[in-house]
Amino acid sequence: MQGPHVQLFVTCLVDALAPQVGRSTLAALETAGCDVAFPEGQTCCGQPAFNVGLNDRAREMAEHTLDVLDATEGPVVLPSGSCTEMIVHHYKELFDGTDREEQADRVAGRTRELSQFLTDQDNPPTMKCDDCTVAYHYSCHGLRGLGLDVSADALLEGADRVKLEGDRECCGFGGLFAVEMPAVSAAIMDTKLDQVLASGADTLVGSDVSCLMHLEGGLRRRGAKIEVKHIAELLGDSDSV
Amino acid sequence: MSEPVTFLSRAEALVGTHEANAIENGARTLLEKRDRVVADFPIMEELRDRARAIRLHALNNLDRLLAHFTDRVEEQGGVVHFAADAEEARSIVAAILEETSSKLVVKSKSMVSEEIDLNEHLESRGVEVVETDLGEYIVQLAGDTPSHIIAPVLHMTRQDVGALFQDKLGIGYTDDPTELNQIARDHLREQFLRADAGISGVNLAIAESGSVVVVTNEGNGRLTTTAPRVHIALMGMERIVSRWEDAAVVLEVLAKSATGQRLSVYTNVITGPRREDDNDGPEQVHVVIIDNGRSDILSGETAEILACIRCGACLNICPVFRSVGGHAYGTVYSGPVGSVVTPGLLGMEPWWELPYASTLCGACEEVCPIRIQIPSMLLHLRQRAASEGKLPGWLEKGMARYSRTATSPEKWRRAKKWASRLTAPISSRGWIRRIPGPGRGWTDYRDFPRPAKESFAEWWRLHRGS
Numbered sequence: 001m002q003g004p005h006v007q008l009f010v011t012c013l014v015d016a017l018a019p020q021v022g023r024s025t026l027a028a029l030e031t032a033g034c035d036v037a038f039p040e041g042q043t044c045c046g047q048p049a050f051n052v053g054l055n056d057r058a059r060e061m062a063e064h065t066l067d068v069l070d071a072t073e074g075p076v077v078l079p080s081g082s083c084t085e086m087i088v089h090h091y092k093e094l095f096d097g098t099d100r101e102e103q104a105d106r107v108a109g110r111t112r113e114l115s116q117f118l119t120d121q122d123n124p125p126t127m128k129c130d131d132c133t134v135a136y137h138y139s140c141h142g143l144r145g146l147g148l149d150v151s152a153d154a155l156l157e158g159a160d161r162v163k164l165e166g167d168r169e170c171c172g173f174g175g176l177f178a179v180e181m182p183a184v185s186a187a188i189m190d191t192k193l194d195q196v197l198a199s200g201a202d203t204l205v206g207s208d209v210s211c212l213m214h215l216e217g218g219l220r221r222r223g224a225k226i227e228v229k230h231i232a233e234l235l236g237d238s239d240s241v
Numbered sequence: 242m243s244e245p246v247t248f249l250s251r252a253e254a255l256v257g258t259h260e261a262n263a264i265e266n267g268a269r270t271l272l273e274k275r276d277r278v279v280a281d282f283p284i285m286e287e288l289r290d291r292a293r294a295i296r297l298h299a300l301n302n303l304d305r306l307l308a309h310f311t312d313r314v315e316e317q318g319g320v321v322h323f324a325a326d327a328e329e330a331r332s333i334v335a336a337i338l339e340e341t342s343s344k345l346v347v348k349s350k351s352m353v354s355e356e357i358d359l360n361e362h363l364e365s366r367g368v369e370v371v372e373t374d375l376g377e378y379i380v381q382l383a384g385d386t387p388s389h390i391i392a393p394v395l396h397m398t399r400q401d402v403g404a405l406f407q408d409k410l411g412i413g414y415t416d417d418p419t420e421l422n423q424i425a426r427d428h429l430r431e432q433f434l435r436a437d438a439g440i441s442g443v444n445l446a447i448a449e450s451g452s453v454v455v456v457t458n459e460g461n462g463r464l465t466t467t468a469p470r471v472h473i474a475l476m477g478m479e480r481i482v483s484r485w486e487d488a489a490v491v492l493e494v495l496a497k498s499a500t501g502q503r504l505s506v507y508t509n510v511i512t513g514p515r516r517e518d519d520n521d522g523p524e525q526v527h528v529v530i531i532d533n534g535r536s537d538i539l540s541g542e543t544a545e546i547l548a549c550i551r552c553g554a555c556l557n558i559c560p561v562f563r564s565v566g567g568h569a570y571g572t573v574y575s576g577p578v579g580s581v582v583t584p585g586l587l588g589m590e591p592w593w594e595l596p597y598a599s600t601l602c603g604a605c606e607e608v609c610p611i612r613i614q615i616p617s618m619l620l621h622l623r624q625r626a627a628s629e630g631k632l633p634g635w636l637e638k639g640m641a642r643y644s645r646t647a648t649s650p651e652k653w654r655r656a657k658k659w660a661s662r663l664t665a666p667i668s669s670r671g672w673i674r675r676i677p678g679p680g681r682g683w684t685d686y687r688d689f690p691r692p693a694k695e696s697f698a699e700w701w702r703l704h705r706g707s
Contacts (some may be wrong), residue, residue, distance in 0.1 A: 012647070015697045016657050017690045022697035038701045043647040049640050051601060052632065053623030057644040064648040144603035170560045174600030176636070181598065182682030183253045187261070187564040188600070189686070217687030220672060241704075 003033030003121060005074040009065075009111075011083045012044035013209045018230070020238040021209055025079040025114060027236025031125040032118055041068045047086040050094070051175045059094050066091070066100065069107045076111045079232050080208050081142020084113040089145065113142055115151040115207055115231055125235040127158040132227070134234070135164040135201030137192070137215070139208040143168060152207055152231055159234070165195045173214040189218045196226065203227040205234060247591050248598045252569040260396040264388065264566035267395040272557040274501025275608070282497065292494045293611045295487040296548035299479070300539065306448040306481050307530065313451025317513025319526040327357035330531045334359060334440070334473055337527050338368055341471045343437035347429075349457060349465040350374035351442030352390055352551065353475045353531055355573040356586070359440070370440075371432045373461040375425050382409050388567035390574065391499050391553040396566050429461070439465035439523070443476035444550075445491060446528070449484045452512040453528060456492065456505035463509050472511065472523040478530050479539075479547040491550055494610035498552035534586035543618045546581045548611045555605035555615060561598050570595060577605035581618045589622075593631045596622035635679045654699070660692040 006029060010022040029036050046061030065087070069076055078084045088111050091104040118124045136156060142148045149168075172178070172188025192215065196204050204219075204226055206212045216228035255261050279285045299306060311321040324330035330353075338346065346368055348354065360370045360381075372381040376393035380386065383405055387393035394402070403416035406424060415421065441462060445454045453474045455462040466472045482488050496502045515522030538547055556562045556576030567575035571592075574582045580595035596619045605615040626632065646652045667673050668691040676684045683689050695703075 010697050016660065016692050019693045019695060019697035019700055023700065038698070038705065040698075041650040042698075043650065043653045044643075046644075046647075049644060051620070051623070052597075052636065052640070053620065053625070053627035054632070054637065054640050055624050055627075057640045060644045061647045140600070140602035140604070144607055170600050170602035170604065172560060172564075172600060174602070177597070177600050178687075179680055179682040180636075181249055181252065182685050183256045184561055184564055184598070185600070186686035187256045188560040191265075191560075191564075213690050214687060217672070217683075217689055220688045221686065 003035070003123075005035045005037065006117075007069065007072045007074055007076045008036050008038050009042055009069065009076050009078045009083075010038075011078055011080045011209070013213070014079060015042075017213065018209045021079055021230040021232055023238035023241050024230065024232040024236040025077075027238060027241045028114070028118065028125045028232050029077065029236070030241065031236055032121045032123055034121075037072065039068050039072050045083045045086045047083060047090075048175055050086065050090055055094065062091055062094055062104075063100065066103050066107055069110075070103050074110070075117060076107065077114055077117045078111065079114045079230060080210070081113045081139050081146055081148060082208050082210060084111055085141040085145035087111045113146060113148060113151075113207070115142075115155055116146065116148050118235070119151040119154045124155060127156065127234055128237060129159070129203065129234050132160065132203040132234075133201045134159045134161045134203050134205050135196055135199040136161065136167060136231075137164060137171060137196075137204065137206040137211065138168050139206055139211045140170050142207055155231060155235060156205070162199050162201050164199045164201070166192065171211045171215055173211045175210070178214055185214075186218070189214060193218050193222065193224070197224060201226065203229055205229050205231055207231045247571050248569055248594045251571060252565040252598070255565045255569050260388075260568070261564060261566055263396050263398050263401075265563045267389075267392060268557040268563045271392065271500060272554070272608075275498055275554055275557070276501075278497050278501040278503060285494070285497065288490055288494050289610050289612060291490050292550075293548070295482055295490055296550070296611050297545070299482050299487075300544065300547055302483070303479065303481070303539070306483060307478065310446055310448040310451055310481060313448070314513065314526075314528055315451075317451055319451070319513045319528060322527060322529045324529055324531045324533070326533050327531075330357045330475070330529055330533065331359060331362045333529050334475075335363060335366055335368075337471065337473055338363070338438055341438060341525065343368065343471055345369045345371070345432065345436045346438045346440055347371050347373050347432055347436040347465050347469065348377070348439070349441045349455065349462040350377050350393070351440065351475050352573055353442055353477050354440065355387060357531065357533065359475075371429070371436070373429050373433070373465055374457065375422060375459055375461075378425050378429065379405065382406075386568065387573060388575070389553060389556055390551055390567075390576075390578075396568065433464045433468045436469040438471035438473060439467075439469040440473045440475065441465050443474050443480050443528070444495070445488050446476055446481040447483075447485055447488050448481055450512055452510050454488060454492070455509045455511070456495070456507065457509070458500070458502075458506040460507055463507055466509055466511050467521050467523065470523055471525045471527070472514075473527045473529060474511065475529050475531060478532050478535050495550050495552050498554040498608070498610040538582070538585035541585070542621050543581050543585055545613055546578065546585065546615075546618060548613055549578050549582070550611060551578075552610060554608045554610065558604045558608045560600060560602060560604070570598070577615045577619070578613075581615060581622065584622055589626060589629060589631070593622070593626035593629070596626065639679070654696075657692060657696045657699075661694050664691050
């Protein structure tokens, strides 16, 4: 059965630093029967500027993103809770009372995080990793910002999943916080990495590349042999597309 | 961030220390207790909604409630003083002590007194001040400052306290909490009986009856407010509710959120001085209502932070607070609430940095019994800091450049190519071990992924493009 026509917004980090996550996302969406388009001209949603308080800069990038997405139709799907929250919640604040307000509402209304979108489909993809033991980290903006505490659980149902202590606590990434206050960011990360290593998992899974690259970068410094994967990589094969 | 002031330098010095470990353990213990009692209390969510409404109503009617409260206190024979700032508050307290010939003062816990540096001021005028809350007593003995708004010595282990008592009180070492408590009690008992005046904070003032409520777990609040001849209650001007019914709701959520108790052990209500047929109580009751920057907060976009009931749950759940503790924040109010309150009370310079001491994880808002939208306020304060030009040049210039790139698909495409090419010499198997320049902070602790040779957009253009 043919699923919906969707617009894939991969996010700046996936585009530049983790393109394999973009291809896996595409594969997962196509497995679910979606007809996927990639709106050209997409770049960054503007969250890095918004989070440090540079709202004029954030607005410039948000306007660009709104124009790119508003020229398309159907659901907009992002493999990131954080960028989804930016578009769904914070664009409203940025354009409140301006002539962009309606456009921001219109785009926000179409925008979905990947796991949220997939669990709403009739035939969501299933786990592609038979021999991995998974620990899942709930990234903050998806969990508390969008209230997505069960969609990843549903998608990981077939997985050999272990309990990760503190799995709803922040990993310490925090965007530019990781660069501005690196010692504090790393102290929070170390707590998380200790919990990951204690969980017995061989694969750490999350739904935001931002948190994951911070954690993977930390695991590499420790020389720990744990795979770090975006949930899309367990649901779609990046080589199949 | 641009200058080695306040939070960042303090935080870096604290990370990974014995003190930070004690904070992490202590904060987690408090939070676990909170979670347990809340899980066992089905109407907690409803009570939180009501507590929020009560506190917001109080803030919206503050002038009226304070006027009503003042009338009621004075009807009971108490005296109300208004202090516009810390200096005036200190002078008022000093004058009361002078008029009543008070030389020895016992204090129960008061964050406002810390805010206005009261002890130092009184001591310089020859008044002896004795802290009677066990935590505050330890802080005073150590010559330290509180590290948490409800648990002042969260940064110390019981072994630390044992060593401190041995050193300062000349007694044998013990780290048994019951024994330590008894030692402090024995020292304090005598002071209570000798004290001329007692100074307390105020958890809540109740407008309809002119009462102040002081909650404690040790009973020291009751002795402080009843044994000496004079009682001085210090309250931030926002710490008021309309009615008894409202106070009951707030006290319920306060105890559960703060320490995981159903209610605090002692809820002391002081309504005016001792009456003729009372067995005990002070001859004089003074309530000092302190503004000290609160009016400014009230008229701005972070006004809602004044609805805070000082339970400390946002500190206990905050990953940043747990990693460094309250001393990193540089003032008495720490953690997420402190990062909003301090710039409001003391100004953006140098406190603008505090709103950046957060990952914006949102846990504070989730746990706050009043559902105060702390992350939104942190973002608002960041906007203010940025618009006042507080951010380091590299960040402001870098973000302007990033925005110019990200608003032009062609520049974006080229930038990705260049980023991949330029990082080739410093990368190994797809990862960078050391980034030069402002990004260095990342690679001081973590590897950074090398920008891909082929971005997703490029891949799409080649394989799926029309």
